Amino acid sequence: MDRKAIKKWLKDPEKMGNKYSLWAVYFCTGCGIIEVPPVITSRWDAERFGVIPVATPRQANLFLITGYVSVKTLRAIIRTYEQMREPKYTVGFGSCPINGGMYWDSYNTIKHLDKYIPIDGWIAGCMPRPEAVFIAVTHLWTLIDKGMANAYKKYRKQYKYYRRNQEMALGKLEWPPLYPISKDE
Amino acid sequence: MKIASFFLLPIIGFTVGIFFMGLSRRIMARIHWRYGPPLVQPLLDIIKLFHQRSISHGVIFEFGLLLSLAGGIVTLLFIPIGNICALNMSGGLLVVLYLMLLAPFGIALSGGEAANPNVSIGISRKMLLALSYEVPFLLALLAVMVEYNTISIVEIIELQRASSWGIVSLPLSGIALFLILPAMLGIRPFDMVEAPQEIASGPKVEYGGKFLALYTIERAFHEFIVIALFVNLFLGGANNPFTFFIKMLVIFTPFICISAVFPRFRIEQAIRFCWRLPTILALIGLIIASVWR
Numbered sequence: 001m002d003r004k005a006i007k008k009w010l011k012d013p014e015k016m017g018n019k020y021s022l023w024a025v026y027f028c029t030g031c032g033i034i035e036v037p038p039v040i041t042s043r044w045d046a047e048r049f050g051v052i053p054v055a056t057p058r059q060a061n062l063f064l065i066t067g068y069v070s071v072k073t074l075r076a077i078i079r080t081y082e083q084m085r086e087p088k089y090t091v092g093f094g095s096c097p098i099n100g101g102m103y104w105d106s107y108n109t110i111k112h113l114d115k116y117i118p119i120d121g122w123i124a125g126c127m128p129r130p131e132a133v134f135i136a137v138t139h140l141w142t143l144i145d146k147g148m149a150n151a152y153k154k155y156r157k158q159y160k161y162y163r164r165n166q167e168m169a170l171g172k173l174e175w176p177p178l179y180p181i182s183k184d185e
Numbered sequence: 186m187k188i189a190s191f192f193l194l195p196i197i198g199f200t201v202g203i204f205f206m207g208l209s210r211r212i213m214a215r216i217h218w219r220y221g222p223p224l225v226q227p228l229l230d231i232i233k234l235f236h237q238r239s240i241s242h243g244v245i246f247e248f249g250l251l252l253s254l255a256g257g258i259v260t261l262l263f264i265p266i267g268n269i270c271a272l273n274m275s276g277g278l279l280v281v282l283y284l285m286l287l288a289p290f291g292i293a294l295s296g297g298e299a300a301n302p303n304v305s306i307g308i309s310r311k312m313l314l315a316l317s318y319e320v321p322f323l324l325a326l327l328a329v330m331v332e333y334n335t336i337s338i339v340e341i342i343e344l345q346r347a348s349s350w351g352i353v354s355l356p357l358s359g360i361a362l363f364l365i366l367p368a369m370l371g372i373r374p375f376d377m378v379e380a381p382q383e384i385a386s387g388p389k390v391e392y393g394g395k396f397l398a399l400y401t402i403e404r405a406f407h408e409f410i411v412i413a414l415f416v417n418l419f420l421g422g423a424n425n426p427f428t429f430f431i432k433m434l435v436i437f438t439p440f441i442c443i444s445a446v447f448p449r450f451r452i453e454q455a456i457r458f459c460w461r462l463p464t465i466l467a468l469i470g471l472i473i474a475s476v477w478r
Contacts, residue, residue: 013232013236014233014236016229016232017229017230017232017233017234017235017236018233018236020226020229020233021226021229021230021232021233023230026381041217041219042217042218042219045214045219045220045221047210047214047219047221047222047226048214048219048220048221048222048223050222050226050229050230054381054386055381055382055385055386055390056385056386056390056391056393058390058391058392058393059386059389059392059393059397061233061237085237085238085239085240085393085394086237086238087237
């Protein structure tokens, strides 16, 4: 932290707090999670960026989707995402959540994750190197600074669209809607 | 001066507790050959948590947390820090003994409302751990009371200044209290209460946003109280807050190194540890102190 940052802190503590203390939820969706242990331990130390893993979605505000998303995992991802408290940020990691990747014709994985939950940014590659996580984090910082990391607001606004896609993928959902859905759209 | 100390003590407790949290994360990172977060990282986390939206599980959920926080602040007022002391009445040590139990009870009350199975396991472990360290803690404090023939912390400090430090006149009780300090602080060999890998961080699993921030502040107060009590009773207190702070740092740093290196105890191993060596040492110390007089 330099001296210029103090002025920013006094001006907008909420934004700066969200920036420098991103807590990631422990959630291992696919093979990409193998890149996360080196990220959070001694080799590439994520704690110097303020990124630490926490055990429960209630305390987390960063969600890393690491790797392919099977239909069974999608259910858990949606429930975890809805339990996280706002403001929350989502980053897709690897090429599988972007467009299916090497599982593009699989019967049991979903191809475009951003149809089901909103995504703030993507890390492309199969596999991305651990450094790519830090590039994503610093990029997320600039997005938060400019007020552009507002995917969670999009989820609230367009909940009807996301809910319909979730129901198409998973069949009937056993939990009630997170936000009220208006009938007249 | 008296009125000012009421406001000064919680501020000092908060600042030093948060500093110790940041320092422990930093030193632990260096032992792991990492760079580590900035020293103010716990403060940044608290600022973020206060701005996050959070949900409550009911009235008791909020009340229990506030109760434990209030218990921490009130306990802080009874502990002299250097020459600052808000409430120096004659029965200070007994009041501190009672009020220190308010924090785990408040958390138990608050976590029980959330009805999460992980919370129940964490609370039961917390109570068992409290039971296991209270026995040697009480025996060591009894030895102090018998040796100096008073239960006022301020008088104990003055008597130590007249003769010698408590760790010299009561070595066995001092060592016993030193051995159970990590259990009282709840750090690594004894962090089975908040084990994130086993029970998803235990009692704080349902806390988010403001509640987690208040919980972190309560932990900071607790950390400060436990170390300050040891410094007051066995290291002769201090003339000014700065010397006091140096003594606290000397006590706290070895525990960070221990917690960075050693794995976690299971709960029954922790009870076995606390009830074996520290209890025997404290008991012998108490017998020596009461026979010697």
